[in-house]
Amino acid sequence: MKKSIIRACAVAALTLAVAAPATAAERVFVGIATGGTGGTYYPLGGMLAQLISNTVDLGDKKLSATAETGNASVANAGLLGRGEIETAFVAADILDAAYHGKNQFDGKAQDKIRALGALYPETVQLVARTGAGMSSFEDLKGHSVSSGSPGSGQWQLLGDLLNVAGLKREDVSEDYSSFSQSAEKIADGNLDASLITAGAPTASITELANAHDITVLPIAGPAVDELLKVQPYYARATLPAGTYKGLDKDVQTIAVRAIWATHADLPEDLAYALTKALYENTETLAKVHVKGKEITLESALESISVPLHPGAERYYREKGLVK
Structure with a gap:
């Protein structure tokens, strides 16, 4: 009797284990490297993470975005260059130096870095x-x-x-x-x-x-x-x-100007969805953070000197910002 109960429980557990992946949505994780808690990168990054988690539609997949504290632009550019984070906030001058191998990045060009779009003036x-x-x-x-x-x-x-x-x-x-x-x-x-x-x-x-x-x-x-x-x-x-x-x-x-950046290996559809979510929900960011008021589609390409990610470029082409 006991063996029958044990066997029945085992079969039930196996059935649940096999069935669970078919019903649970696959999760896509996106990190946003920001800065210390005393600056602006971190709180705005947290709000952006919540925004894209709630608005990005990936079909049968569920996006989970998080803002991560960090050592700001130079460190964030390095993370992107090594593909150790999906996205990051980086000041325009540092992004340029990282991609072209100048200043702090002399001899260490981070040529996999790509831009999603410009944010606000720091x-x-x-x-x-x-x-x-x-x-x-x-x-x-x-x-x-x-x-x-x-x-x-x-x-x-x-x-x-x-x-x-x-x-x-x-x-x-x-x-x-x-x-x-x-x-x-x-x-x-x-x-x-x-x-x-x-x-x-x-x-x-x-x-x-x-x-x-x-x-x-x-x-x-x-x-x-x-x-x-x-x-x-x-x-x-x-x-x-x-x-x-x-x-x-x-x-x-x-x-x-601060730039939202990524790397070349981020899937094109995901980069497109992130860019679209940001610039089509700027009013929401503006309600929760004063710097959100300065993020606009009209200024999305300002101060960007590195290649756009193809997904972001597709969105800007749809909006007429890129020919």
Whole structure:
């Protein structure tokens, strides 16, 4: 009797095991490499992951997208080049350098990188302790400033800014903290300033400004003309008054556009579906994140200097953006 029961249970279990794949939808996983939690890449990436998970139709397959924290543009470009992540957010200048093997990628061209589309401008924000006595970029001399990890896009930008301002890295005490860590150090009085390139308002700066007096130093003047020759993917920009508590006047600075990128091995139909989902649901992103308002189909090809993924290109051709 017991053997019969055991055999019946085994047959039932086997039947369920065989039948389950026929009824469960196959899952397609898509990761979005973003940045640290104190920036804009991560929260916007999370919202984009939820959006495409809910809207992309792959027929009998189910898309599951997730945003993953990371070390931002340079690290993300490397992940794409090695095919270790499906998609990522990368600043336009870093994407160009990675694909063409320049700067941090000298001799290591990531030629499998492909673009899905442009997102929003990332604003360069030079945040300083109000008590540090600085009112211009040149005032960084003799002070401590965070530029992010060595070799990062942020680190490179600080070097370029110092150069056009007639300064050297040796003229500042350089710190390599993340956005959140540098904000904490400024709050504690252990750091004078931090260079932060991210969509504004940036979470780490908002939190800092709500509890402490801060100054946002302008990046402007003739030196910027020289900078734009070295960094052609940057453009002049304005950080509006009221972006942060205590910011009573507009601040002149620069910005670079963020790009949603992938690699050549992503299936064409999937790349098409992701691109379509983004640009046909920008109103939804705009309702949940302020930077979503700046993502538009009209600007989808701005600052892109690497090949489009064929799936994305197919979508843009349908929309008349590509001939």
